[in-house]
Amino acid sequence: LHPSIPNIDDFLSGGARWHLASGDALAFLAAIPDATIDAVITDPPYSSGGAFRGDRMAATSLKYVAHDSKLARPEFLGDSRDQRAYRYWCALWLSECLRVAKPGAPICVFTDWRQLPTTTDAVQAGGWLWRGVVAWDKTEAARPARGRFRNQCEYVVWGSKGPMATNRLCDALPGCFRHAVAPRDKHHIAGKPTPLMRGVVRICEPGGIVLDPFAGSGTTGVAALAEGRRFVGCELSSEYHERACARLDQTAA
Ligand SMILES: C[S@@+](CC[C@H](N)C(=O)[O-])C[C@H]1O[C@@H](n2cnc3c(N)ncnc32)[C@H](O)[C@@H]1O
Numbered sequence: 620l621h622p623s624i625p626n627i628d629d630f631l632s633g634g635a636r637w638h639l640a641s642g643d644a645l646a647f648l649a650a651i652p653d654a655t656i657d658a659v660i661t662d663p664p665y666s667s668g669g670a671f672r673g674d675r676m677a678a679t680s681l682k683y684v685a686h687d688s689k690l691a692r693p694e695f696l697g698d699s700r701d702q703r704a705y706r707y708w709c710a711l712w713l714s715e716c717l718r719v720a721k722p723g724a725p726i727c728v729f730t731d732w733r734q735l736p737t738t739t740d741a742v743q744a745g746g747w748l749w750r751g752v753v754a755w756d757k758t759e760a761a762r763p764a765r766g767r768f769r770n771q772c773e774y775v776v777w778g779s780k781g782p783m784a785t786n787r788l789c790d791a792l793p794g795c796f797r798h799a800v801a802p803r804d805k806h807h808i809a810g811k812p813t814p815l816m817r818g819v820v821r822i823c824e825p826g827g828i829v830l831d832p833f834a835g836s837g838t839t840g841v842a843a844l845a846e847g848r849r850f851v852g853c854e855l856s857s858e859y860h861e862r863a864c865a866r867l868d869q870t871a872a
Pocket residue numbers: 642643644645662663664665695696697698806807809810811812832833834835836837838839853854855856859
């Protein structure tokens with residue numbers, strides 16, 4: 620846990636703006652009381668990067684970093700499950716997220732084109748009401764390939780814990796976001812742009828608690844704080860946990 624925040628109960632009942640646990644998401648989620656979270660917004664490891672098990676077992680830097688990139692970032696964890704194991708594991712953590720979410724709370728789960736069908740299955744297997752898919756257009760900065768469509772988008776599978784009230788205190792939100800990845804704003808091999816995440820966290824009502832069990836470098840949390848929401852999360856890699864805490868500290872200051 621971040622040293623200044625002793626446990627999840629203190630966070631939930633106190634006035635701290637963020638809490639980031641270090642460890643495995645399933646153990647972390649088990650410690651959260653029922654129906655306490657206002658929105659789940661997460662970018663789990665995709666276990667993607669190829670058609671075969673061997674492809675998925677490769678280092679995350681080989682799968683997700685352009686070969687000519689000069690920027691080295693730490694590898695991240697939990698990205699080598701095969702398809703059946705990935706669907707099963709996602710359903711486990713998604714059902715725990717459902718338990719801790721308040722009735723009607725929204726969920727947003729990032730995925731790529733390979734894992735989109737599996738992610739829509741897993742969201743529903745976890746008990747969520749699937750409501751749609753939002754595209755994140757990474758712009759023409761995504762690598763082109765002659766004679767092929769550019770893999771220019773990632774996706775947000777979204778839904779809610781049962782019926783969702785229409786009078787929630789949120790604006791009408793776009794069904795598509797267009798943001799390039801800026802090297803200065805990328806703190807993780809699979810880091811998301813902060814402006815993108817600031818748009819996505821607005822699905823949470825102002826002042827509410829956003830949960831991200833796979834926080835990485837903490838971009839969801841940074842965006843949540845910047846948009847006037849609170850944040851609770853977890854990260855397995857101690858290197859990324861440290862980076863995320865530093866970013867959250869700086870944003871909350
Ligand atoms: C795709 S990354 C998140 C990146 C994040 N959105 C950002 O912008 O920095 C997924 C993260 O989940 C972490 N992870 C993998 N398995 C985990 C587990 N079982 N529990 C908690 N975190 C885990 C990985 O170490 C990785 O940092």
